[in-house]
Amino acid sequence: MAGAVSSRGCRRLRSSQIRDLLDTKHCVLFDCDGVIWNGEKAVVGAPEVVSLLKKRGKNVFFVTNNCTRPRESYVQKFSRLGFKGVGQNEILSSAYCSALYLRDVAKVQGKVFVIGGDGMYKELRQAGIPFVGGESDAAGVTISDCPLDSDIKAVLVGYDDKLNFMKLAKACCYLRNPECLFLATDTDPWHPLREGRVIPGSGSLTAALETATDRKATVIGKPSRFMFECIASQFAVDPARSLMVGDRLKTDVLFGASCGVDTVLTLTGVSTLEEAQSYRDSHAPEEQAFVPDYVVDTIADFLPALEDGGTL
Structure with missing residues (x-):
């Protein structure tokens, strides 16, 4: 691969490197809060990135620890914020996966x-x-x-x-x-x-x-492997050809590392580049799993690689 580097090391991705990286991936997993949107506002460029990835034949999934809404409500939110064609089967929340675990595993x-x-x-x-x-319990009950x-x-x-x-x-x-x-x-x-x-x-x-x-x-949710196993049980997903994009080092990045999936930290949410670099430079072996392979300022950085018309 010409531009990208495979070792975990907070490597900043530029357009040509993003293109090379996506060339090797068939599946892209996105966290939602802090990556795709912040509250009721889509991250600039995020709807276009998701649409272009799908147009280029990539499988796109959304894996979120937010358990406050059912999947059908997420579909409505995606539509409301300008994302087109996001289906319920592409969304895996910790609430949905917990229900599956209770029913199918436990x-x-x-x-x-x-x-x-x-x-x-x-x-x-x-x-x-x-x-x-x-x-609610009756008044006075302890x-x-x-x-x-x-x-x-x-x-x-x-x-x-x-x-x-x-x-x-x-x-x-x-x-x-x-x-x-x-x-x-x-x-x-x-x-x-x-x-x-x-x-x-x-x-x-x-x-x-x-x-x-x-x-x-x-x-059940990230960083547990179970959410990835939920996807793999329904779709042909190869960890080596998958990419996890998230904003939390101890959930999204650790999730990707535990599943054998390359990780991208986007700086539009919780974790910072300085935190990632501190884990990279740490001598504690357990902290290396918090180090993303790659870093972008925002997932809008994917746009030039997706818009230039070449094949991915």
Whole structure:
């Protein structure tokens, strides 16, 4: 390959190198928040990049740890933000993959206690998974005298902006049973808001339960390999011919590394080039998995390589 370098090393990609890299790839995986869009605004050039990749015969998938909406809602958002032809089967969220895991891998026989929201509820319903979550307790009821469901076989933790002490306490009670599965949609510790504000992510809620129960959750979303396995089970995807584009080093880049997929860090989201370089220069072996193969300022940097009319 003429322009690109295969070793992990935060290599800045220029147009000719991007072209050479895409020449070797058949499948491109994108994170959404901070890569494809920020809030309700598409990253400049992102709709055109996705459209041109598909036009050039690339398989494009969107893998997101955001569990707050069902896949059909993501389809609507893609359309609303100017992306054309994005199908539901191209979107893998941590909520959707958690439902698949419970149904097809764990084959849970009973109910799931959910710390989460409507996006998780809808994916579980569509997968036929019975669950308990979101119900309010009667006034004055405490964890000492509230009813507990004897048929809970798993606890699933995701982002929950209505989290309260009772939900955490009930989850702790259910997880005292060692046969009760403990699952988390993802490990994202926080999410950025406008004007420098942040909110705690699913990983923070999961960490609280892990501390309280002395158990470790099985993580479904990135950086777990399960999301890639969901794609590979439905489509002919070769890791060596795939590319992961993301904005978080400890989720997107680690996900790609654990799946044997080359990674591109885009600087339109959470992680910075300085962070990536610090991991690259670290002497701690475990931190090398956080180092992206390549770096671009934005995925719009892909446009010149896709627009010049040559074959990829």
